[in-house]
Amino acid sequence: MEDWRRGRSAFWLIGLGPTVWLVLFFLLPLTIVWLYSFAELRGVVDMEVTGTLSNYARALDPLYLEVFGKSLVFAGITTGVSLVVGFPVALAIVFATPRWRPVLLLLVILPFWTNLLIRTYALIAVLRVRGFANFTLEWFWEQSTTLLSLLGLGSYQLLGERFEPLELLYNNTAVIIGLVYVHLPFMVLPLYAALEKLDRSLIEAALDLGASQWRAFLTVVVPLSMPGIISGAILVFIPALGSFLTPDLLGGTDSQMIANVIERQFKSANDWPFGAALSFLLMYLTFAALALRAVFARNAGGL
Amino acid sequence: MSSSGTAPAANSGSPIIEVSGLCKRFGSFSAVENIDLTIGRGEFFALLGPSGCGKTTLLRMLAGLELPSDGTIRIDGQDMSFVPANKRPINMVFQSYAVFPHMSVLDNVGYGLRIDGVPGDEIRRRAEEALELVKLGGFGARRPDQLSGGQRQRVALARALVKRPKVLLLDEPLSALDAKLREAMRLELVNLQETVGITFVIVTHDQSEALSMATRIAVMNQGTVQQIAPPAELYEFPASRFVADFIGSVNLLEGRVEAASGGRIRLACPGIATPIEMEQDRLPAVGSTGWVALRPEKIDITKEPPVEAGMNTVSGKVEEITYLGETSVYHVRIAPDLPLMKVSSANLDRVTRRAFTWEDPVHLSWTSSCGVVLDR
Known part of the structure; x- marks a missing residue:
């Protein structure tokens, strides 16, 4: 049979569909929005592409830079927490018996089958003042108080007069919890893929040579799963940076992320050129992060 | 138990490893069952057996990578049964070599010393010495992916030896090498062991490997030790x-013991006209079943009956000839329902002038002292 790579007509025929799709529904709209970022508003809805850089100048205003900064910090913390939480999860799946492995993997991707909005509202039901988290804490408080009364210590009210529910919702912590919850699978799956390929005898060799479990983890497991760590970090960091639903629903007044500002420009503020400029600033940042990864990957020997 | 009486030469002083009543069960499967074993200082000890016989599990228990279900392991007099791998004075060369792919050769070899907190310049010196020892001097800066399989194995050897362990464990060290290299490496491992004077315990499924390298061999099957002896005795x-069948090639003739006294045994074998007479110190009970084990090279094959x-003596017909270069193996039918007898004969002449061919009637003969009678 003829090598399909050499059959040019077949190559073009197969490639045509995806190419048309990408150009029409991805590249073209993106270019239009990119052009908008150099446009000026004329009236309420009309725009004129004048090549102005004023939108970008305005986007670099300290007010917006601060939001950019906060978004980067939120995304960074989310990535860090996801890594710390996701690594043991991925390890547990890899070391589970073959019978349990698919079940555990399914549990990791199960949340994807529910709409993000629904999941976020569910999180509100958990975190709000009269939510499940506080109910659980209250139950523990009641049990402890009862126990203390039984011990004859009831009159001291060691745990306070009554249960004070925690303010878990509508603040930065709630946003981080929400972002980690949403993005954790994107960390666990690449980590799992990297750890699954790891030769167990390498860990055993480290132990055999005198390393403690922890030392073997740090000197063998972590360096060898670096490709998974980097992929996971990028897969979490980039979407977390552009999140708007989570800070919108779970955050307080000071938890606005850059995507919330962008959304407002396109909807309520009706300032598409400024929204486009902000979007593309975020995109340039993302490209820079990816370029950095590419450089890193080349240095690490094509991982 | 045998008449050869070759005691292991290196087995002086207190043993370095004492294993007693050792068991390892995985669920309902028993991988290692009630093993007793002592290994002397400076021995080159082989655990030999077919795959799944428990030899690797036993080795991993010695390393501390598996914990025993029962029994004890003493290393240099100390009970180490439940001491984790990183606290044992034992190092291992893994079957896959397990060379760390993200470290240079020198960093690989120095890994164990770094863990032990040895100062940097000493690590470097000792790692380079160890590389010199395995003939990899000057390879320190290389990355593992720039090495051949044989070189990676030498890195694994150096990495284990650099810690000066009391025992070095080797899990199927030659199985991944090609035939020529394997033979050269056998000799090298023996020389290396003599140089460093460390006890080597090697796991292998290849009987010729065990026979050519080890001072003593434990033959294992289905989780138990069948026999421990020096190669020639085995x-x-x-x-x-x-054991007879696993080590080399053997002809087994089943019979009933008719007489056993004065170091002589007479067996009546169904299908063979005259009783077989063998000499042996250990005498089976009269009336019991015995098996005469005969090595193919110890049987004479002739056209005329021996004088x-x-x-x-038995007579038969050549049914099959396997040409192996230096020898030919003749498969001779001696009775319709007995397995073919294998007789190997050196090809002193060229094959075109060979004495026997297919369908030739032949006589097979052997002396009474060239085989053993087995009772199990």
Whole structure:
């Protein structure tokens, strides 16, 4: 049979569909929005592409830079927490018996089958003042108080007069919890893929040579799963940076992320050129992060 | 138990490893069952057996990578049964070599010393010495992916030896090498062991590997030790049909013991006209079943019946000839329902002038002292 790579007509025929799709529904709209970022508003809805850089100048205003900064910090913390939480999860799946492995993997991707909005509202039901988290804490408080009364210590009210529910919702912590919850699978799956390929005898060799479990983890497991760590970090960091639903629903007044500002420009503020400029600033940042990864990957020997 | 009486030369002083009543069960499966074993200082000890016989599990228990279900392991007099791998004075060369792919050769070799907190310049010196020892001097800066399989194995050897362990464990060290390299490496491992003077315990499924390298061999099957003996004793005086068959090639003739006294045994074998007479110190009970184990090279094959008296003789017909270069193996039918007898004969002449061919009637003969009678 003829090598399909050499059959040019077949190559073009197969490639045509995806190419048309990408150009029409991805590249073209993106270019239009990119052009908008150099446009000026004329009236309420009309725009004129004048090549102005004023939108970008305005986007670099300290007010917006601060939001950019906060978004980067939120995304960074989310990535860090996801890594710390996701690594043991991925390890547990890899070391589970073959019978349990698919079940555990399914549990990791199960949340994807529910709409993000629904999941976020569910999180509100958990975190709000009269939510499940506080109910659980209250139950523990009641049990402890009862126990203390039984011990004859009831009159001291060691745990306070009554249960004070925690303010878990509508603040930065709630946003981080929400972002980690949403993005954790994107960390666990690449980590799992990297750890699954790891030769167990390498860990055993480290132990055999005198390393403690922890030392073997740090000197063998972590360096060898670096490709998974980097992929996971990028897969979490980039979407977390552009999140708007989570800070919108779970955050307080000071938890606005850059995507919330962008959304407002396109909807309520009706300032598409400024929204486009902000979007593309975020995109340039993302490209820079990816370029950095590419450089890193080349240095690490094509991982 | 045997008449050869070759005691392991290196087995002086207190043993370095004492294993007693060792068991390892995985669920309902028993991988290692009630093993007793002592390994002397400076020995080159081989655990030999077919795959799944428990030899690797036993080795991993010695390393501390598996914990025993029962029994004890003493290393240099100390009970180490439940001491984790990183606290044992034992190092291992893994079957896959397990060379760390993200470290240079020198960093690989120095890994164990770094863990132990040895100062940097000493690590470097000792790692380079160890590389010199395995003939990899000057390879320190290389990355593992720039090495051949044989070189990676040497890195694994150097990495284990640099810690000066009391025992070095080797899990199927030659199985991944090609035939020529394997043979050269056998000799090298033996020389290396003599140089460093460390006890080597090697796991292998290849009997020729064990025979050529080890001072003593433990033959294992289904989780138990069948026999422990030096190579020559194992070959000449196997303790069971399993060992006789696993080590080299053997003909087994089943019969009933008719007489056993004065170091002589007479067996009546169904299908063979005259009883077989063998000499042996250990005498089976009269009336019990015995198996005469005969090595193919110890049987004479001739056209005419042998003239000397006192030889065991059977006649048959050549059914199959396997040409192996230096020898040919003749498969001879001696009775319709007995397995073919294998007789190997050196090809002193060229094959075109060979004495026998297919369908030739032949006589097989052997002396009473060239085989053993087994009772299990």
